[in-house]
Amino acid sequence: DQQVKQNSPSLSVQEGRISILNCDYTNSMFDYFLWYKKYPAEGPTFLISISSIKDKNEDGRFTVFLNKSAKHLSLHIVPSQPGDSAVYFCAARGGGSYIPTFGRGTSLIVHP
Amino acid sequence: EPEVTQTPSHQVTQMGQEVILRCVPISNHLYFYWYRQILGQKVEFLVSFYNNEISEKSEIFDDQFSVERPDGSNFTLKIRSTKLEDSAMYFCASSARMGITDTQYFGPGTRLTVL
Numbered sequence: 001d002q003q004v005k006q007n008s009p010s011l012s013v014q015e016g017r018i019s020i021l022n023c024d025y026t027n028s029m030f031d032y033f034l035w036y037k038k039y040p041a042e043g044p045t046f047l048i049s050i051s052s053i054k055d056k057n058e059d060g061r062f063t064v065f066l067n068k069s070a071k072h073l074s075l076h077i078v079p080s081q082p083g084d085s086a087v088y089f090c091a092a093r094g095g096g097s098y099i100p101t102f103g104r105g106t107s108l109i110v111h112p
Numbered sequence: 113e114p115e116v117t118q119t120p121s122h123q124v125t126q127m128g129q130e131v132i133l134r135c136v137p138i139s140n141h142l143y144f145y146w147y148r149q150i151l152g153q154k155v156e157f158l159v160s161f162y163n164n165e166i167s168e169k170s171e172i173f174d175d176q177f178s179v180e181r182p183d184g185s186n187f188t189l190k191i192r193s194t195k196l197e198d199s200a201m202y203f204c205a206s207s208a209r210m211g212i213t214d215t216q217y218f219g220p221g222t223r224l225t226v227l
Binding site: 002004031032036041042043044045046049051089091093094097098099100101102103104105 | 116121145152153154155156157160168203205210211212213214215216217218219220221
């Protein structure tokens, strides 16, 4: 039962270009969405979030877009840097629970 | 910057043995969590803990699992009789509050290998 889906297991991007990571969800009770970044041998680190009352949230090079009607969100990284190479997890909360439901992650590789 | 720490980083055990995974949450945090990630799978919630009680648990967290805060700093996950399918990365996390916008901070994880 995948309530949060990240359909691309990996993504390869050239340094300086835009990285777009996608996430779909099925549970309409979700109302808060998060992106985590994970380097090897480290735990997930919170990156950026968005509430369902917004459709965009920006933090420096990172922007998250939310399309509630499509139950879709995306993370844009502009410009991409080699240090952004990591696994990115999409997560969602809601329906009375503060516990995030995670997707399987997308491995981003940014080539110099 | 304060961080969540976990020990050991890697634990190898025989099937049927008990294991205890240890975590030191961020010192002023009140809410504690365990998650696991089986290789290639998603991060899955196991249990949350507040005020010396389990506040929420998933269906994965059955009678083989228990959590404890034995003193003011440690938070432990015990697996009573390990199975092969318990092999996974176990992450501890903590947060100052438990609200919709509150951030959980994760430790580096313990890789548990059950042989």
